[in-house]
Amino acid sequence: MDFKPLIENISKHVILNPEEISFFKRFWKVRTFKKGDYLLRNGNVCRYDNYVLSGALKAFYINAASGDEEIVYFAIDDWWATDIDSFSKQKPSIYSIQAIEDSTVLQISYSSFQNMLVEIPKLERYFRIILESYLGTLQQRIVYNNVFTAEHRYYDFLETYPKISSRVPQYLIASYLGVSAEFISRIRKKNKSS
Secondary structure (H helix, E strand, C coil): CCCHHHHHHHHCCCCCCHHHHHHHHCCCEEEEECCCCEEECCCCECCEEEEEEECEEEEEEECCCCCCEEEEEEEECCCEECCHHHHHHCCECCCEEEECCCEEEEEEEHHHHHHHHHHCCCHHHHHHHHHHHHHHHHHHHHHHHHHCCHHHHHHHHHHHCHHHHCCCCHHHHHHHHCCCHHHHHHHHHHHHHC
């Protein structure tokens, strides 16, 4: 089991000693998902927090009015993928998480997560930092959706998430940005002709 990427991610904020690292590893398991497999389905309780070792995932819900899939977020290598509200409260999720590439994740169950935080208290700090970063990103997305044009949001996405934009189909990026795939095609054609 390759814990190196996760340990390196944690080490940016909290240093675990060798004994803690050894103990930490006991709480996690590796899972692989084929493209199209679900890690979580809408209406089910999110039982696992997922750290992406490799691959790409999308979190989405189906808009009841339009029937369209609307992207909540993407997760690629060295990212987290979970429904935080469902996981922390152990209540049904309002969205699904699905692999858009063959993916490998490290998973921790809710009960193991709680036990891990009791046994290694300094990890509370790490997960608080991760949550703060996630909340900051959500706040920024709300402001961008309310203030900036769709074209500005598209260019900002490309600049902010170049690794995602190179791996995720344009129609999914369009859904994330709340625009049509045709809109993105027009922007891309305009760029090629200028």
